[in-house]
Amino acid sequence: MITVRKANERGRGHYGWLNTHYSFSFAKYYDPRYMGVSALRVINDDIIDAGAGFDTHGHRDMEIITYVTSGTIAHKDSVGNVTTLPAGEFQLMSAGRGIRHSEYNASDTEGLTLLQIWIEPNQFGGEPGYQQKAFGMREGLHEVITPDGRDGTLKIKQDARLLHLLLQANQTAEMNLGPQRVAYVQLIKGRLKLNGVALEPGDGGAVQQVDQLVFASDGEAVEAIVFDLPPHS
Template structure:
């Protein structure tokens, strides 16, 4: 079964410096029908004004993924990491027993767009951790986050994988999974067919009890999407 979450139906937040779309209940947006999928708790589609950002704040017991689609983040945290996260790189913070961090638009003139993603861990407490990596722009489906960090992926404290999907026009790829997995697809750009279900940019799709998933692009636009492989 495929259930589509249309971009236009997501929650909205406009804070002046931050304009965001919430796929699931978050902050001042609450909808009991959309509280997350499996261990996937948050997908926020953020647009941050030049020079603005999130002041230093704390988290614990959450796996926090950031993917920048345009611009660059200036990152600082309580573990001593001071770094920048440019478009196309993935960041994974394991909050563990507690971490404090700030995330700012590194530019004073250009906007910043990113996806902020939270996944609940299956191991609580412990030392916090920080990982960051660029995986390139290879076509097809490629894992970027896995439970064991295999093949130089980022390692998450959950039985979950994040796959990055890139398709040129008129191309496709497939994903085969056991029936006891849940998949969530978040489309970033292009027009994507997930099996026979069309998605537009910003749309999400939940797939339950689907063991063979076909991703195909149209004949005019390239596609970029994030695919979450989650426990049922």
């Protein structure tokens, strides 16, 4: 079964410097039908004005993933990381027993767009951690985050994987799901057929009770992120 979360039906947040779409309940947006999928709790599609951003604030016991789709983030945190995150790179911050950080648009003239993702961990407390990596823009479906950090992927404190999907026009890719696994697909650009179900940019697709996923670009290049998640508790 595939349930589509249409881009134009997501929650909205307008904060002057920040314009965002919420796939799941977050901040002042609440809808009991959309509280997350498995351990995936947050997908916020953020547009941040030049020179603006999130002031220093804290998190604990959450795996926080950021993927920049245009522009560059200026990142600073309480464990000593001061860095920039350009478009196309993935960031994974494990909050552990507590971390404070700020995230700003590094440009004073250009906008910044990103996906902010929260995944609930299966390990609590412990040292906070920070990882960041560029995996390149390779065609096909490639792991970027895994539970064991295999093959140079970022390591997450959850039985979950994040994969990056890039297809040219009329290309396909396939992915097998394990028994009782749950998947979620967030389309960034292009038109995608997910097991024949049409997705438009910004749409999400929650997948349950499906053994295999077939991704087919529909006449144009596609970019998406794909979550392989543990069974619902």
